Amino acid sequence: MPRDCVIDQALTVPPSRRPRASGAGRLPVGFDVSSGLGSPAMTPIESDPLRSRLRPLAESAPARTDRESAEAEDDAPLVSIKLTGRPRPRLAEEPIEFVVKSKLEGRRLDTYLTSRFPDYSRSVIQKVIDANAVMVNGKPARASQKVREGDFVSLRLPELWDGTIPAQDIPLTVIYEDQWLSIIDKPAGMVTHPGKGNWSGTVVNALQHRYDTLSQLAGSTRPGVVHRLDRDTTGLLIVARDDTIHGKLAQLFETRTIEKEYLAICSGIPERDRDWIDQPLGPHPTVREKMAIRGEADGGRPARTFYEVVERFDRFALVRCQPLTGRTHQIRVHLTHVGLPILADKLYSGRDRITRGDLLGWQARGDDHDHVLLTRQALHAHRLKFLHPATGEPLEIRSPLPPDMAETLETLRQRPAASSTNPTRFSITRRL
Incomplete structure (x- = not known):
């Protein structure tokens, strides 16, 4: 395998769709322009070569x-x-039986059982209840019913993961x-x-x-x-x-000396050709599965993403992102925050399916109108660049766009081209 392995998909961007080039001086500090994907790639630069930018890796760091x-x-x-039960767990043959104590009464049954048996998640407990494997006073129980002092509970729990x-x-x-x-x-x-x-x-x-x-x-x-x-x-x-290499790779991530680049297909009109998004992220206050822009007082943690428009369409864009931190859903939340939600990202855009008709309107006729392009968020981890932790040699790996995103991109190219904004309008999106 060659030391510098590059696998890429040709992504020729028509001149009319490219953001206008700007000098390196107009890029954020620490970034340079080089070739790639039909528009400038984002490559962190410093005065020293790549090798000297890394901290010494003689000792492995635990992950x-x-x-x-x-x-x-x-x-x-x-x-x-x-450890939790399997999604379709095999129930134990012998039931567990006990009587509810007074200090624990009044709670929902599923919540009560989750606290009593912490090795099982609430969702697993609910599945056990739905399977009629929990009896209260000799009757099949409901997850929402309240437990009372003196209730006799009998249940069969799943076998734990081995x-x-x-x-x-x-x-x-x-x-x-x-x-x-x-x-x-x-x-x-x-x-x-x-x-x-x-x-x-x-x-x-x-x-x-x-x-x-x-x-x-x-x-x-x-x-x-x-x-x-x-x-x-x-x-x-x-x-x-092996563990030694894992430790060194972990150190590359921790010192942010590994370059990560993503491609996303977004809806919306980018205001700038390139920009920083500097907004802290934390758990959403009401939706458990989501993250949100949150201040430090509300549990937000620093998060920074640099993005650059690769190709523009009428009300859509192909965007390249380089996250400098690694927060949950970072790119998805940050792009949504600046008005560029990722296509088919149900959690953050509300749509989990994109058809040709959605993108082309009247231009897509008959069966072609309902042809499904995307059923998941259009986000792809496209490029990695780092020094090999064992050999010290530069390693750059690229992955081509998957078929669903590639087809979506080709469909968007059938739309009218959109004009680029003035690339000098660069600014840092600071915390609110």
Whole structure:
């Protein structure tokens, strides 16, 4: 495998759709212009060569796995996973029986059982109740009913996970591979590692089948996993083959000396050709699955993303993003914040399906009008660039756009071209 491995998809951008070029002096401090994807690529620069920008890596650094971990990818940080039941668990043969004490009465049954049996998530407890495996005073229970002092509860819980991850012969697209690490091209709809409700069919299940040894630094449910991508985000994912290499890769993420570049197809009209988004992110106040712009007092953590318009269309754009931090859903939330929600991102745009008719209107006729282009967010981890942690050689990997995004892009090119904004209108989007 060549030291500098580049796999890319031709993405010729017509001149009428390109943002007008600007001198390097108009880029944010620390960025230069180089070739790539039909418009300037974003490459952090300093006076020293790439090698001298890295901290010494003689000693391996243990991977961090909490929410503070800088090695975590934008779409989701690596977190400790509490053991829970399988999505379709086998119930134990012998029931557990007990009487409710007075100090615990008045709570919902599902909440009460979750607190009493912390190894099981609330969703698993609810599935057990729905399966009529929980009886209160001899009658099938409901999740919402309140428990009372003296209630006699009998239930059969699922067998807990036994600590093993099954190896599964799942096809993987491996773009780069050597004795120390691999880089795969993750498809849409595939979870990175096992967790609640996803104990099979994950990237890790496939890795267990392909490799005899993987790093164990991230925990028993995440062998080899250095960072992760959201289920429906496609693209490049680094896999560590041993603990020493994992530690060094983690240090690259923590020192932000690994370049990560994403491509997103967005709706909206970009006000600027390139810009910083500097907005802290934290859990959404009412929707558990979402993140939101949040001040530090409300649990927000610093988050920075640089974005650049690659190609403009009428009310749509292809945008390249380089996150400098790795917060959950960072790119998705930041782009939505500046009026550029990613296509088919149900969580943040409200739409989970895009058809040719949605993009072309009357130009799409008959069956072509209802042809589905996207059923997941149009976000792709396109490029990684870093020094190989074992050899010290530069390594740059690119992944072509997946078919659904490529087809969407070709469809958008049938729309009228949009004019570029003045590239001198660069400013930093600061915290509110």
